[in-house]
Amino acid sequence: MKASNDNYLNNPLIHADRMLKRKSSEWVRSFSCEDMKPLIICRGPIRKEAMDVFDEMGVHGYGILLSEKDSITYANALAPELRKLTDPSRVHRVPDYSGATREERGQRIQQIIQIAKDNGYDSIFTGYGFMAEDEEMVKSMEDAGLNFIGPCSKTVHDAGLKDEAKRTALNVGVSVTPGVDNATTLTVLSKYPDQQALENLCREKSLDINSAVLENMELTLEAKAEAVLNASLQKGIDLFSIAELGEVLKNSIVEMYRGWPENRIRLKAISGGGGKGQRILQAPSSFEGTKEEKIALAAAKVPELVLEILNEVKCNGIGDNKNVLGELNIETTRHQEIQVVGNGAWCITMGGRDCSLQMHEQKLLEVSVTTEELLTAIKKAEADGKNAELETLRKDLDILDQMETEAAKFGQAVGLDSVSTFECIVDGSSHFFMEMNTRIQVEHRVTELCYKLKFSNPEDHSDSFVVESLVEAMVLLARHGKRLPKPERLPREHASVEARLNATNHALQPHAGGIIEQWSNCTDGEIRDDQGISLHNPDTDVFMKYHLAGAYDSNIALLLTTGETRLTSYQRLSEIIRCTTLRGKDLATNLEFHYGLLNWFIGNNINARPSTGFIVPYLTAVGQLKEAASQIDLSFAYGLLRSRHLEPIDDDRKSLFVSVLDRKSGLLRRPIDIMFQEPHQLAGWLSINQHNFKEDAGSIIWLKNPIDVLVDLYHFLNMDYVEGNPAANMIWSHDNELLQKAVMFYQTLKQRLGVFNYSELDRAVAKDTAVGFDAEQWTAIQSAHAGYQMGTEILSVLPYIAGKTGFFDLSVNADLSIHIPSALTDSALQERMAKMLAPPPVASSDEILSESGGMFYPREAPGMETFVEVGSHFNEGDALYIVEVMKMFNKVYAPFAGTVEQILMEGDGVIIKKGQPLFKITPDEDFAVESPEDVSARRHSATAQFLDTLK
Structure with missing residues (x-):
């Protein structure tokens, strides 16, 4: 598997077998698309992907639409695709893509048509952009004589409008919600x-x-x-x-x-x-x-x-x-979808995708659902004797077959002549049709990585070509339509997974703005669709800073990989994210969230079947980890622990132990400090380490050597020692030296004693003598063991926090459903933990600040009354304003009751920043502020409770 920085051409996982030019067959060459001249009117990763696919297909006369709002990036450039498309005559600028009103949408459509006519473009590619499913737009393009690379207007009408689609589904016997x-x-x-x-x-x-x-x-x-x-x-x-x-x-x-x-x-x-x-x-x-x-x-x-x-x-x-x-x-619903491809005469499906891991209707992690992977999982469940899991997997295989059958039937009914997605919700052993998206989807590569299409000459089946790209399939269907014979679906990889890297904070709330100043290169097995953001300047090899303007959506990139099983695909993606560094100014992303979530599934059960309601309770549990961590004063804890160790030691030897404990302070505390600041990483680490410790009478007992736990912790945080790396990004050299000495000591000791289980090793060292060692050697070994383990008790604070919050109660049942404790579904707790993960700006008692950047609206819609005015009294929970972030409208409600004294924002659609004062107010009640002394006392008390659990 070869790494790729958003280079569609160089990655063998997604590099289609495009033999139209190279094969000698006249039949194959007849499907060339080189005469096409498309205009690309979408943005983001799909635009760059389309450009790469077109180039490899020999379609070189394409142009792109560029919005004035289109991800303004660095000082001398706009969209990163312009590094590739340097011909200014092929870049066409518009104010925005779709317009704000019906009238503006109509104007934009006509503007695009005129651009196409003026520049000789004969076709339009919209990807998964704003107008990809706009019936009026598609019909207008068709009426103008342009070839729309996507479903025709009739299909868009019959399948794309949700009410029409449901009626069609009922007519052809497809189950609906x-x-x-x-x-x-x-x-x-x-x-x-x-x-x-x-x-x-x-x-x-x-x-x-x-x-x-x-x-x-x-x-x-x-x-x-x-x-x-x-x-x-x-x-x-x-x-x-x-x-x-x-x-x-x-x-x-x-x-x-x-x-x-x-x-x-x-x-x-x-x-x-x-x-x-x-x-x-x-x-x-x-x-x-x-x-x-x-x-x-x-x-x-x-x-x-x-x-x-x-x-x-x-x-x-x-x-x-x-x-x-x-x-x-449907409360226990899982969101699954089937990839459908048709040419108006035939319709074929290409497996499914599970998109249940989502929040605010925005997908986060998308996983392939294939017959091949399910059969592999079924075989393993049988071998392991997991009967409840086996039953669920068999049901899923049956549901997948039913959904694929219905998807093909529905596609046929609406005359599908391109690529679309048949979306369903799954509830137990039942499923319901939701809607059909008449466009390619963001997560289409999850399907590409698992299946390819083989088109064979009806008169000679040895004469064929293979398509591995759905974008290429769309172009072929738009250009050759019903000439294309029904293809054969061929497997590529059993499993694939995609993480959407978004500009969001730790609570997954959109975070507009921010500048990416550094992004590490791809690692082995990584497929990164980032529209070229992480490519370096070709002349200087310097990373070009990228401004996340956020005018349209929060997506930065798509991170994908594959595996023989779902487990291996998750493990690969986890390793990819572990090795990824992404830094910048005022930058917030969900990279840590994905790292934690992937490892939660790896640690619990990779075949778990989460519902669409899983993420918010999961975030709430992670928020509780952060809240509990915030109560622990780590410096105070280590100081007390140090005193405990020194108390029984006589004065003659005390200085030696002081030196040992002080030298280990940074080694032990530094990764824990990071975990406290990164609760998503803490959640992931706890999940994959939950079998390395147990609780006994309220105390944490390590089943794995704490030294090995510490080594793995540094690795988990991507802080392994690498000569020449910045000290801020890795374990310090003197700490690494000490840690490696400890590792070598235990490796040698295990070999000498023939004991490899840590609990047995610890008991063996506690004995007075050991075979093969004289008294002096054994005393030295016991002293070394005590010295290396001294202070490692502080690591127990991590599982202690998990136990304190009940983190492990969020678990996977034997039938693969997820047990969500009722407390995690409490809306008040969810809201409080969201603020714990992403604390709102600190405000004075007489003002209300913006919780995020975006566009400020003081009213529901143009022409309507404002939510509040000077002198208005508002109650807790009343709407105060609307903020539009990444094209999502969020109504903001009052956190307490009060009276508006002054409105600091004028007008509609005004850009605001996080923490900006919006209203001067007089609260109904005075706020009590906790003093620094009270905070310290509270934290010391909570820390002492933790220390009381240490044996």
């Missing part, structure tokens, strides 16, 4: 409840609708209302207000709650995607009162959330399709 998919139609009927009212409406609004439709007695009134609604959308007018839509949807949600009072309900815009335009309503059971009172309270926020959703997806203008779905939120 229970819910409401026609809220806008129901709203029309609430205002125009009979045939006469609909006819009058059509005349009044001059709607272009066939009178035969309204007069058709076989059609239901609902079907007629839907036809009227579609006619209004075509004309670009509204038949109802957003407030009216919200009330109707609320009534529908009330009816849903009567059937499922224990379930939450998900609201989502039909045009949403990538986590945008979705909100979740709490279950009635989480409220107090009678059944009907609980239902009313649970549904009360629907109108407000509908407005939020439509604002977020920018479908709040006149004539926009404002349909919002209400779906049952």
Whole structure:
């Protein structure tokens, strides 16, 4: 496996077998795409990937669209792709990609069409960009005579709109999530409840609708209302207000709650995607009162959330399709998806991906789900006698087969003529179709790494070519369509995994801004898609600083690798992240989160089946680790420990022991200090080390030599000694010398005694004599053992913290489900631990500060009243403002009650920084501030409790 710095051409894992130019077969050469001249109108890693694939296919006349907001990076350059595409005539600038309103979107579409015509481009590639699933955009491109490299507009309409997709799925026998998919139609009927009212409406609004439709007695009134609604959308007018839509949807949600009072309900815009335009309503059971009172309270926020959703997806203008779905939120759900490829005549699937590890609807870690890997896991579970695990794995294999069958059936029904993704939720042994994404997805390489497509000549099966890139498949399908024969799916690797490296803080909240000043090179087995950020200046070999402007999303890079099993793929990715250094100014990423999460699964069970609700409780558990660590004064602890060791020693020998303990202080405390500051790494380390210790009567007993534990800890933190490395990044040389002497001592002792288990070794050394050693030698060995172990008790603080917080209670059950302690699902604790992981800026008692950088909005939507004004009294939990970070709208609520004395921000869409004062306020109650002396006393008390557990 060869390393790659986002170089699609040099990595054999993703280097497609493109033989169209080199093979002598006339049939193979007939599928050349060299005559194409595409315009790339997406950004990020997919743009760079498309450029690389096009080049290898011989498609060299491509151009790119470059937004003014497009990741402004360093002083003399914009997007890093410009290092490769140096011809300015092929770089076309626009204000942004999609526009902020319906009118602006239309203008941008026409601008792109004009750019294509003026520069001779014949096709459009949108990747997984903003308009990849925009039916209006695709149709406009088609009408302009441009070849759209992706699903056609009919497929986008039938499969891409979430309400249409669900109806199609039902028609072809695909299971769907229970819910409401026609809220806008129901709203029309609430205002125009009979045939006469609909006819009058059509005349009044001059709607272009066939009178035969309204007069058709076989059609239901609902079907007629839907036809009227579609006619209004075509004309670009509204038949109802957003407030009216919200009330109707609320009534529908009330009816849903009567059937499922224990379930939450998900609201989502039909045009949403990538986590945008979705909100979740709490279950009635989480409220107090009678059944009907609980239902009313649970549904009360629907109108407000509908407005939020439509604002977020920018479908709040006149004539926009404002349909919002209400779906049952299956609480134990896993999010799985099937890769589908078709040419309009045939449809084939390429295995699945598990995307359950997500937060705020944003995927974090994506894992392949393949028949081959599941069969391997099943075989191992059988051999290990793990019957409950075996049953789950067999169910998963059956579900995968069902989902692939339904995906192909659905793709055929919508005439899929490119690459799309069939998304499902899995609940136990059941699964439900969610939606189809009519585009390539961010995680498409998870599939590429596991499967490839072999296209064979129908008249001569020895005459064939293989495609390993889904981008290449899209180009071939756009250029040659139904000429392409149905391919054969061939396996490549059994397992693959992708981590999304995002600009987020430790609580996974978006962190706009920040500058990457250093990024280590790729390691063996690493596939890094970073749009070229980590490439060095070709002339000076200097890393070029990169500014994470965050105008569009928080993604920095995609980190991928493969393995024969899921375990080996996770272990490889963990090693890749361990060796990665990423530093910069005001830089926050989720690199440490991924390191901890990967090792949590490695340490518990790699086949664990987390639900989409796993990450927040997991973060809460990690937050508790940090909170407990913050109570320990490590310097104070080591000082007391030092005193304990010295107390029984006579004065003549005390100076020697003082020297030993003082010399070991930095060796022992330094990695623990780092763990205390990096709770995600602590979580990962505890997970993979949980079998190296046990608790006995409240004390930690090490089953592994603490010296070996310490060596592994430095390695885990990527602080191994390397000659010439900066001292700040590794174990100090004198500490390494001491540690290596200890390692050599125990290696020799184990060989001499023939004892390799640490507990047995420790007991053996405690004996008065040993075979093969005279009294003087044995005394020296005992002294050396005592000296090397002296002070290592401080390492017990790490498992002590885990026990104190119940960290190991978050565990994997025998059937691969995950046991989540109920405390970790408490919303108040979750919120408090999020602040522990990412502390908000420290404010004075008379002001409210911005919790993050982004765009400040004082109101719900343009033209509406501001949330607060000077003199307003607000209660705890009231909305104060909205901040848009990485294209996600976050409503910020008051942490306490008070009165607004001064508003420090003017206008909508104003850029703010984290910690910036926004409001001067007078709180209803005075805040008590803990003194430094009280803090110290509290920490010393907690530290003393830890020391009391040491034997």
